[in-house]
Amino acid sequence: MSKKLSGKVAVVTGGSAGIGLATAKRFVEEGAKVFITGRRQNELDKAVAEIHGDVTAIQGDTSNLDDIQRIYEVVDNEAGHIDVLFVNAGFYEFGKFGEISEDHFDRTFNTNVKGLLFTVQEALPLLSKEASVILNGSIASLKGLPSFSVYAATKAAVRSFARSWILDLKGTGIRVNVLSPGHTETPGLANLWQEGTRERVVPTVPLARMGQPEDLAKAAVFLASDESSYVTGVELFVDGGAAQY
Incomplete structure (x- = not known):
């Protein structure tokens, strides 16, 4: 069985x-050399031990331009190019309208919009011909959710970036797509939700279950691989149908 990402260099x-x-693990299984980034070195070390493969961890905060540049220096030195860039780093917390603070706004936009933009822009010199750029979106890009307006606005911006960037990159062969999860079982969501929230949310999902990180990882492999070579500018919802009502 051929591996879908054999020989490719990916940054997550x-x-x-x-x-x-989950995506980094799946990329390695599919044959990619993978670089992962994160703010906490101890968590990166645990991830490397769990992935068991050709993976390199680089500590850095992608809301900080200096860190982004340093991350790409390591990638350039060790791999020389990038075939797949999954801009997954994000930040979310509740912020009820009428009580939104400047700090809440800045933290959310600095990571989800500013950080995402410069993560892609600074990667451009390293992106190979026909590279795949995958932006982590959210069903919040088109659904109203209580106390989530700032986060939702950042994800609408992400969707807008993809529409414009495919035109800016016309002729390069570089593809840009948005992968938008719905309610997904992640440590961040578990920490955010109050007791009983999960039980209230699951019945609203047409497939009647929470998403798993592996569900998103499978879709990311499709967008990263040559199987999606004629797909660009789309928002792919992996949400059990939650965005469709």
């Missing part, structure tokens, strides 16, 4: 847990 930001970790 926010790769130490949840969707990022």
Whole structure:
């Protein structure tokens, strides 16, 4: 059985847990050389031990331009190019309208919008011909969710970036797509939700279950591989149908 990402170099930001970790693991299984990033070295070390393969961890905060540049220096020195860039690092917390603080706004936009933009822009010199860029979106890009307006606005911006960047990159062969999860079992979501929230949410999902990080990882492999070579500018929802009502 051929591996779908054999010989490819992939970078996964926010790769130490949840969707990022599951995707990095799947990329390695599919034959890619993978670099993962994260803010906490101890979590990165645990992720490397769990992945068991050709993976390199680089500590850094992708909301910080200096860290982004340092991350790519390591990638350049060790691999020389990038075939797949999964911009997965993100930040979310509740912020009820009327009580939104400047700190909440800045933290959310600095990671999800500013950080994402410069993570892609600084990668451009390293992106190979026909590279795949995958942006982590959310069903919040089109659904109203209580106390989540700032986060939702960042994900709408992510969707907008993809639409514009495929035109800016016309002729390069580089593809940009958005992978948008719904309610997914991740450590971050578990810490955010109050007791009983999960039980209330699951019945609202048409497939009647929470998503798993592996569900997103499988879709990411499709977008990263040559199987999606004529797919660009789309938002692929992996959400059990939650965005469709």
